[in-house]
Amino acid sequence: MRQVFGSAALCLMFAASASAQSAPGDPDAIRITGSAEHTYIDQDTADADALRRVLEGIRLPTGFRIELYALVPGARHMALSPGGTVLFVGTRRHKVWAVLDRDRDGAVDEVKDFAPSLSLDIPNGVEVSPDGDLFIAERNRVLRIAGAEAFDQNADMVAVPIVPQGSLIPEAEESSYHTARVIKLGPDNKLYISLGQPYNVAPPEKLALYNETGIGGIIRMNRDGSGREVYTYGARNSVGHDFHPETGELWWTDNQVDGMGDDIPPGEINRQTEKGQHFGFPWYGGGSTRTREYAGQEVPVEVVMPAVETIAHAADLGMSFYTGDMFPEKYRNAIFSAQHGSWNRSERVGARVMVTFIDAQGNAAIEPFAEGWLNQDGEYDGRPVDVIQHPDGSILVSDDFAGAVYRISYSP
Numbered sequence: 475m476r477q478v479f480g481s482a483a484l485c486l487m488f489a490a491s492a493s494a495q496s497a498p499g500d501p502d503a504i505r506i507t508g509s510a511e512h513t514y515i516d517q518d519t520a521d522a523d524a525l526r527r528v529l530e531g532i533r534l535p536t537g538f539r540i541e542l543y544a545l546v547p548g549a550r551h552m553a554l555s556p557g558g559t560v561l562f563v564g565t566r567r568h569k570v571w572a573v574l575d576r577d578r579d580g581a582v583d584e585v586k587d588f589a590p591s592l593s594l595d596i597p598n599g600v601e602v603s604p605d606g607d608l609f610i611a612e613r614n615r616v617l618r619i620a621g622a623e624a625f626d627q628n629a630d631m632v633a634v635p636i637v638p639q640g641s642l643i644p645e646a647e648e649s650s651y652h653t654a655r656v657i658k659l660g661p662d663n664k665l666y667i668s669l670g671q672p673y674n675v676a677p678p679e680k681l682a683l684y685n686e687t688g689i690g691g692i693i694r695m696n697r698d699g700s701g702r703e704v705y706t707y708g709a710r711n712s713v714g715h716d717f718h719p720e721t722g723e724l725w726w727t728d729n730q731v732d733g734m735g736d737d738i739p740p741g742e743i744n745r746q747t748e749k750g751q752h753f754g755f756p757w758y759g760g761g762s763t764r765t766r767e768y769a770g771q772e773v774p775v776e777v778v779m780p781a782v783e784t785i786a787h788a789a790d791l792g793m794s795f796y797t798g799d800m801f802p803e804k805y806r807n808a809i810f811s812a813q814h815g816s817w818n819r820s821e822r823v824g825a826r827v828m829v830t831f832i833d834a835q836g837n838a839a840i841e842p843f844a845e846g847w848l849n850q851d852g853e854y855d856g857r858p859v860d861v862i863q864h865p866d867g868s869i870l871v872s873d874d875f876a877g878a879v880y881r882i883s884y885s886p
């Protein structure tokens with residue numbers, strides 16, 4: 475019965491999505507400007523000074539330098555506007571922050587909330603297309619706002635729900651667990667959105683519904699919300715993905731099963747070469763480690779094993795390929811990724827930025843790049859979440875524990 479209901483719900487979801495295809499004057503569009511007051515984040519505070527002292531202790535390869543870029547409360551996933559003047563920063567609360575550098579001199583002029591009249595629910599995922607559409611992926615809705623870079627000057631903007639409220643996942647599957655969406659525009663001009671499944675290990679009776687809806691995977695769709703399909707199967711909770719600059723292949727991080735001890739299962743960075751591949755969850759809890767719940771069962775699908783296994787429970791989150799000119803040549807097309815840090819481990823690991831080098835044969839090797847947020851007392855001074863590239867070739871790192879964005883640059 476459950477599966478029948480699931481299919482019916484899915485049909486309704488697709489019907490709703492289709493009706494939400496946007497045009498100017500769309501009746502579903504939400505007017506987002508108005509009289510609501512912005513919240514401004516003061517950048518000249520004792521917190522900023524304390525964070526600068528923490529950054530003095532961060533270890534980086536020779537020639538690299540890290541500095542505080544902005545104070546941004548709860549900073550999660552990031553996207554830069556095409557003109558480079560606005561950094562949009564998602565959160566797991568109710569705001570998307572706008573970090574403004576109006577004159578593009580690399581110094582932040584102002585940090586305030588984007589569209590305070592807009593009511594948002596876990597707007598973790600943000601993306602901006604090259605032609606200026608801002609996409610916000612919430613717990614259970616996706617919005618598109620055209621021309622968002624100009625929000626500071628333009629008093630007439632609308633948010634179009636390209637995936638209406640309650641249609642990203644069935645409402646009965648809403649949870650506070652694994653609900654931080656990541657959204658990125660692929661080289662095929664489609665939106666790729668990760669949908670974490672809401673369990674430690676998903677129970678068998680949920681699997682059919684999850685396969686249909688893309689929960690425990692990554693879905694893709696056109697920029698108006700049409701043409702939704704499941705691209706990736708067998709993920710547990712992916713919170714970071716990006717496309718290889720040369721091959722266009724989707725690479726993504728995955729957070730693996732808790733409660734199996736300190737040292738297993740490994741975390742994952744996966745390489746996907748075509749639509750519909752399955753990456754093993756819930757039969758595998760990470761790498762080749764079988765979950766207790768599905769132990770001994772024959773695995774009914776062909777499984778793609780991870781390109782990189784990472785240390786258990788480090789919580790690999792946001793990632794980006796590096797295509798800039800600022801860093802030494804060996805970093806070209808490497809992956810920078812954030813390890814948020816463990817909770818399910820007796821001794822903490824993570825809270826660092828990693829780099830993954832991929833050779834011509836596609837073999838990948840990971841190593842620490844920036845570390846030192848885990849202090850001598852074993853406590854966090856920061857927890858990196860996402861890494862993106864700035865147009866100048868530096869990288870930006872968000873931190874939801876410290877409430878900050880850092881900039882890492884290089885000079886020989």
Ligand SMILES: [Ca+2]
Nearest residue numbers: 575577579581
């Ligand atoms: Ca500036």
Ligand SMILES: [Ca+2]
Nearest residue numbers: 753754755761
């Ligand atoms: Ca896997």
